[in-house]
Amino acid sequence: MTALSQRKIRERVEELGDWFHNMDLNGVPTAPNHFLHDYPRNKFSRFEHALPKDLTGKSVLDIGCNAGFYAIEMKRRGADRVLGLDTDERYLAQAKLAAEVLGAEVEFLNLSVFDVASLRERFDVVLFMGVLYHLRHPLLALDLIYESVARNLLVLQTMQRGSDETFGVAADYDFFQQDHFDEPGYPKLHFIEHEYAGDWTNWWAPNAACTQAMLRSAGFEILEQPEAETYVCRRGVRPKDAGAVYPARPGERRDD
Template sequence: MTKNLSPEAIRSGAAALGEWFHNINLNGVWTAPNHFLGDYPGQVWQHFAHLVPQDLTGLSVLDIGCNGGFFSMEMKRRGARRVLGVDSDERYLAQARFAAGTLGLDIEYRQLSVYDVAALGERFDLVLFMGVLYHLRHPLLALDLIHEHVVGDRLLFQSMQRGSRAVDQVASDYAFEEAAHFDAPAYPKLHFIEHRYAGDVTNWWVPNRACAEAMLRNAGFEILEHAAREVYLCRRVEPPYGAGAVYPAKGPRR
């Protein structure tokens, strides 16, 4: 723990860890006061904070892609018994450890890829998967692995979305000759970014709303609430069609 630091020590310690993407209040010292998105992610958190129970006493939480640890710390403040934040970027993890230590919050942070969550060997009552999907080259695989290995009950999910906000009723099957539905704006679409989007080379796939919801359902997550534009609270259920991370998930071709 690094609590009881002076404001000057907090400011210099935070600055030494590089640019922060999470604007976190460390006892009066903000880590990213000039964030291009404003007070991020605190401002957007207000729109869906009610999806998480105020009292998480006795529950375990996994924060995948935890970045600077804002959401992990919010979960610990609500009394979660165990909070584990994982990220593939050690710089973000160093920031998260510094922030949690400064605030006196007992949170574990570990460097881990979303594709390696099976290595954790445990399921969590609540899993946060926020702002990660569109940074992945294999997004549906990630959802499958999260479902198969770490979600015990609830998943809080967020992904950037682009394209139509409408959701069409999709038929369970189409004849090979039919193709018009692929051109419909509200048909599930996953947009591939070959180069960059918003100057970020790590942006790979961006779904429209219909696609984000279809991917969640197909990976075995029942959507319980869609309280904010891109945020979903889901419950773990059995995936349809025998879907899963291992091919051929749907069985032999017929």
């Protein structure tokens, strides 16, 4: 494949509109004026140590890949197979351009988290970055990841609001006992009816306790919280027999 000139890269970057991932495409920054500065590299730098440096022989699924920053980083770590999913065709076009310019062999598909069972494949590492709070059914998404595609590690990043405390929730409460609901560290998922930060897709803002409780409820064991909104988890045993997802019938899913 003939390498694109810097001028051609710049033209194609501009043709694809605003970028949310600021990436260096052979000297061409995709979002140099990003309101979060060098995002998402600045965020990745705070938790990259928690991921395996060598992913040789491993597979990675990036759900909500946007312009492909994390997917490409996983390929740089030697992952054999990297698949990025998004439902925005412009983001997918950006991701494909970034992968082409950077010489990263990454596959991209137009699928949402609610479609992951159709992949019929499990992945060693699942990235779920900046997606949960944009979903109307966030716990269902975690259930589907657990049931369908997660083999080992899940890395979750979500916007959190409210208290960073965690309250020691009892296994059960009497029906008339209500005080614990008012504890700042009790798991709370704040619903956003209209808009937040000018974005109508910001539907939910969990507090820290809620994010952690949702992960455990879906069957994930939290291994590390390298920064406030990011969790590195391992697929464990679901605390209840089934969540919002019915167990698949024999032959409906391939478990590797």
